[in-house]
């Protein structure tokens with residue numbers, strides 16, 4: 001069983017954290033991963049930076065731009081992660097846009113992920129249909145779980161379709177927005193969370209976008225298996241002591 | 256199916272073969288071969304993968320050749336082991352391993368290679384390691400046990416076309432990715448016969464060639480809708496409705512009336528007498544510069560604002576580079592009383608002050624794009640992000656034939672009025688609807704798409720697409736996407752785009768803000784790839800001079816974008832009886848500052 005699937009069976013609410021690889025400094029990638037695992041984070045999304053991240057707000061855009069300036073590339077990331085499975089056991093997911101993977105060669109990319117011990121991918125601009133028709137076989141061949149997004153605007157029919165193609169979890173985008181633009185959840189979100197909850201999907205849901213603190217984490221996990229924090233953590237590691245004090249960030253979310 | 260042309264030897268011949276846009280060009284590094292490669296490779300399109308062919312070569316030599324010639328693939332023709340292939344993995348190139356087949360083949364030998372190469376290539380078994388000049392029995396491949404894509408090679412020539420078509424329908428071809436041709440297309444070893452190659456390529460793609468969008472939103476392999484799920488409902492709503500709405504008599508009537516009374520259409524088709532005399536051919540100018548707001552852009556914004564109204568949207572967003580599309584959008588929003596927000600790169604705002612002022616006077620809000628390189632590409636990103644954040648009440652008016660399906664097709668159809676008019680206007684003046692050439696500059700490709708549209712399937716009409724070479728195609732400061740770009744994904748579609756090897760989108764350069772875009776619309780990528788259109792590149796300098804020339808010869812000050820199209824007459828000759836229609840996409844008012852600075856007027 002894939003590490004993501006094993007993790008999803010645990011009887012607890014999951015905290016997943018996104019960070020941009022190669023940010024704030026090129027060699028921070030592994031340090032951050034280890035720091036997150038040590039402090040009890042359940043799952044990590046490693047952001048492969050892209051020049052034109054359409055679905056991201058200012059925080060992740062800026063971290064991506066900086067990471068690229070620092071020299072981050074697909075190959076550099078794979079090299080940094082080469083020995084990651086000697087020490088890290090929690091599920092690792094690469095989140096990135098499709099073009100860099102396409103240029104690397106989708107099959108080569110997947111194979112490399114398998115070699116390293118990556119468990120899944122999140123590719124916001126790879127549409128479900130294209131994945132289904134062209135790439136699903138390759139992803140499965142290399143044991144990778146592809147995670148799809150749904151939003152408050154996604155129709156029930158499409159959610160069922162996405163559920164049928166998924167074999168890990170469904171990434172529930174909390175509201176119609178790019179990353180890092182929300183603050184707090186209102187009634188509209190709660191209704192949406194409840195609507196999805198009542199659909200009894202085969203895949204558990206993890207909520208992301210707009211989760212930044214203990215309050216939003218608790219709200220989200222009342223309705224879902226877990227929650228993902230991105231921009232808030234990227235902002236946190238931007239601070240001088242951020243990387244050294246990952247523990248206090250995680251504590252502030254979980255306690 | 257992809258095409259690889261192998262055994263290149265002579266520089267000029269390489270350049271000619273490259274214009275046929277094969278997917279791979281092969282260079283043989285094997286001194287026992289009559290086609291052994293011993294020169295350098297001229298500048299050819301990045302989308303053509305340069306492939307080194309080796310026979311039991313020392314690994315270090317292979318790596319050295321990869322670096323020296325910037326190879327994107329290697330083809331291994333000897334008894335190279337799986338370990339050997341594995342060692343090449345870190346080079347980040349495609350690895351093609353060759354196996355020779357006669358009447359039967361033991362597919363077991365492929366197994367150890369499954370994970371260490373990207374493709375197999377099946378060649379005819381004969382005396383030589385490749386290049387024996389006859390085909391093997393392709394039905395052997397009926398038993399192909401793998402799912403790895405392969406190249407079919409060995410003695411393929413023009414006379415095999417029918418066999419290839421049969422093969423394509425057979426089970427054996429399921430994983431056939433490319434055809435590899437060589438000796439059957441030669442005048443002498445290493446010297447390819449261009450016209451036979453061209454005929455072969457045309458025959459391969461014939462019957463099936465369609466230059467319009469297919470129902471899934473693709474032009475050949477280009478197009479589609481590579482968008483985040485957050486945009487899916489917006490784009491899907493548009494996709495389901497755009498053709499229906501455009502077909503409504505009511506819509507057509509309103510569109511036509513506005514084009515006539517508000518835009519001032521039809522725009523004249525003007526026979527440029529003195530320009531024609533200078534170049535000894537018949538040049539007609541399609542005067543989009545005379546449209547309201549000064550360019551072709553308004554044809555599209557009129558269409559899209561009517562579309563937005565019928566979809567019940569009341570907030571309009573747009574991106575703009577030079578500000579032409581921004582002005583055209585602000586104009587139609589004023590006309591319809593809708594809210595208008597235009598995203599524009601911070602750098603462009605500074606260099607296009609008059610257009611920023613125009614937009615503001617027209618009631619639009621101009622929002623600076625502060626991310627990335629702060630130019631058109633980033634303004635487009637910002638507009639897309641705005642749409643993600645406002646999925647219900649907002650319509651995004653894209654300014655060129657780019658973006659996720661259905662945008663390229665919708666924009667093309669609104670701009671198609673250009674070629675619709677050329678047809679009857681030329682008939683009036685020349686007694687025939689079809690010119691010999693249609694010429695247009697390409698940024699994203701909307702004026703070009705409109706100029707070509709009704710001629711795409713008219714075989715006697717040659718299509719010329721003119722890209723901005725900036726300071727020169729090889730200078731590092733250029734926007735010639737068809738040469739410098741590779742297949743990839745930008746702003747929601749698969750097309751040719753300028754990018755690093757790592758897939759990061761790069762910043763183009765052109766003196767003309769409207770051509771300063773790192774991609775081309777997917778239709779044009781298809782026209783380029785299939786060879787339907789001839790792509791030319793014009794430098795800043797040549798464009799500026801052609802622009803000034805038009806002022807002096809015809810009393811027309813053209814937009815710098817359009818000047819690029821005019822500059823081709825310096826690059827190539829036409830016959831005296833040829834009728835060449837050039838899209839004069841815009842007027843030069845917006846560029847006066849550029850002209851003043853450039854010529855120190």
Ligand SMILES: Cc1ncc(COP(=O)(O)O)c(C=O)c1O
Pocket residue numbers: 550551576577579580654655656696697698699700701702703768769770814816817840841842
């Ligand atoms: C006058 C003019 N011509 C051409 C273009 C290039 O755009 P497209 O390739 O979409 O026609 C522009 C874009 O701003 C323009 O203003």
